[in-house]
Amino acid sequence: MSKSILRDPSQxxxxxxxxxxxxxxxxxxxxxxxxxxxxxxxxxxxRMALDPSGGAIAHWKHEPLHDVVEPMSHHxxxxxxxxxxxxxxxxxxxxxxxxxxxxxxxxxxxGSSSRWDIPKPVDVxxxxxxxxxxxxxxxxxxxxxxxxxxxxxxxxxxVTSRLLLTAADAxxxxxxxxxxxxxxxxxxxxxxxxxxxTGSPTTIPPVMGGLAPKTLLRAIERLRxxxxxxxxxxxxxxxxxxxxxxxxxxxxxxxxxxxxxxLRQYRLEQAMxxxxxxxxxxxxxxxxxxxxxxxxxxxxxxxxxxDAPSDWRRRAR
Numbered sequence: 263m264s265k266s267i268l269r270d271p272s273q274x275x276x277x278x279x280x281x282x283x284x285x286x287x288x289x290x291x292x293x294x295x296x297x298x299x300x301x302x303x304x305x306x307x308x309r310m311a312l313d314p315s316g317g318a319i320a321h322w323k324h325e326p327l328h329d330v331v332e333p334m335s336h337h338x339x340x341x342x343x344x345x346x347x348x349x350x351x352x353x354x355x356x357x358x359x360x361x362x363x364x365x366x367x368x369x370x371x372x373g374s375s376s377r378w379d380i381p382k383p384v385d386v387x388x389x390x391x392x393x394x395x396x397x398x399x400x401x402x403x404x405x406x407x408x409x410x411x412x413x414x415x416x417x418x419x420x421v422t423s424r425l426l427l428t429a430a431d432a433x434x435x436x437x438x439x440x441x442x443x444x445x446x447x448x449x450x451x452x453x454x455x456x457x458x459x460t461g462s463p464t465t466i467p468p469v470m471g472g473l474a475p476k477t478l479l480r481a482i483e484r485l486r487x488x489x490x491x492x493x494x495x496x497x498x499x500x501x502x503x504x505x506x507x508x509x510x511x512x513x514x515x516x517x518x519x520x521x522x523x524x525l526r527q528y529r530l531e532q533a534m535x536x537x538x539x540x541x542x543x544x545x546x547x548x549x550x551x552x553x554x555x556x557x558x559x560x561x562x563x564x565x566x567x568x569d570a571p572s573d574w575r576r577r578a579r
Contacts, residue, residue: 292335292373295390296320299338302329311433311444318390319444321430327380333373336390337411339451340368341426344385351415352377360416367422369414369459376413387426389451399452402505409461422454431565435558436551438493439529442522445495449506472516473509477502481513485525495521530566533559537575544571 296318300306303324310320317336342362351358353376360366362384370376372393396408429447433440457466473481481498484491498521499509514520519527529551536547548559563571 292333295334295336295338295388298332298334299388302331303327309430309433311440313441313444313448315395315448316390316392317395317448319426319429319433319447320388320390321386322388323383323385325383327378327384330377331370331375333375334370334390335372336392337372337396337455338368338370339389339391339422339426339455340370341387341423342366342368342384342416343387343427343430345382347380347382349381349416350379352379353413358415362416364427365418365420365423366416367414367419367426368416369411369455371411371413374413387430389426389429389448391448391452391455395448396452396455399449399507400456402507403453403456403466405456405466406462408456411455412459412461414459417459419458422451422458425451425454434562435554436529436562437554438552439522439526442493442495442525445506446510446520446522449495449510453507471512473502473512478513478516481509481521482524485521486528493525526566530563533563533571534574534578537571538578544575547571 296307296310299320299322303322305322305324307320307322310318312318341364343364344362346361346363348359348361351360353374362380368386393408396411400406400408425447429444432443432447453466472478480501484498484501485493487493495506495510498513499506502509502512504512510520513524517524533547533551536542536550537544542550544560545556548556551559553559553562560571563569563574567574569577
């Protein structure tokens with residue numbers, strides 16, 4: 263009778279394991295990650311932000327899990343945010359035992375399948391990353407073509423963990439800001455995965471300078487637009503004649519802020535001007551700046567200033 267092989271994840275050959283688990287899975291049998299997670303977790307996400315590329319960021323809270331996660335069509339990267347607990351992940355004859363804690367990541371490569379045994383409730387943020395996005399970022403960053411993404415079980419990576427956990431709180435129910443943030447974060451995480459979690463880790467080239475003054479002015483004019491102008495990273499980068507990867511790095515080199523952080527600061531300044539210099543209601547200010555509700559605007563304003571909009575207005579006048 264065959265016998266399970268118990269392995270410490272730190273001693274396992276992660277590249278061989280990942281290749282073995284992904285090598286024979288037909289694409290047609292792979293499920294969308296959001297649908298598979300909803301099935302296996304038997305709940306809906308607290309929040310999920312979808313991207314036209316097919317990627318997404320989702321925040322889940324779910325009960326203990328004892329089930330098989332079937333092959334999915336995207337890479338799934340998770341950051342854990344909860345009490346420390348031991349868990350098991352079984353793939354074929356291999357068993358990985360890990361400890362969930364803040365600062366670790368879990369990676370389920372596209373097309374792989376495993377059984378999970380998690381004894382306690384879980385609070386987790388997940389990134390669903392199409393392999394095409396990983397390949398695009400590698401090409402734009404002048405890195406080698408991405409190899410096999412390694413399977414990780416409670417693997418220490420505070421950088422990736424912090425970036426993902428931040429995403430759960432950074433979405434503001436503002437379509438323009440949230441889209442720009444999600445696109446930046448996805449590209450940043452893809453870069454991190456290429457550098458730290460593939461069979462052939464690659465080095466990220468250094469920043470080679472900022473945007474030309476006229477190019478920077480055009481980008482800022484588009485970000486400031488009050489119309490329905492497209493402020494996606496793809497459009498901003500295309501107008502600058504750069505890839506998304508190089509545009510983001512050059513924009514930050516020029517301004518000290520990422521495109522999303524710059525736009526968020528600009529919207530905050532607009533909000534302050536409207537609150538201080540007009541009698542517009544807080545709800546009207548929220549609508550004018552593209553927030554889905556007064557509540558969403560107030561929460562975003564408080565995160566940046568420490569005050570509710572109405573309290574800030576009283577002190578500013």
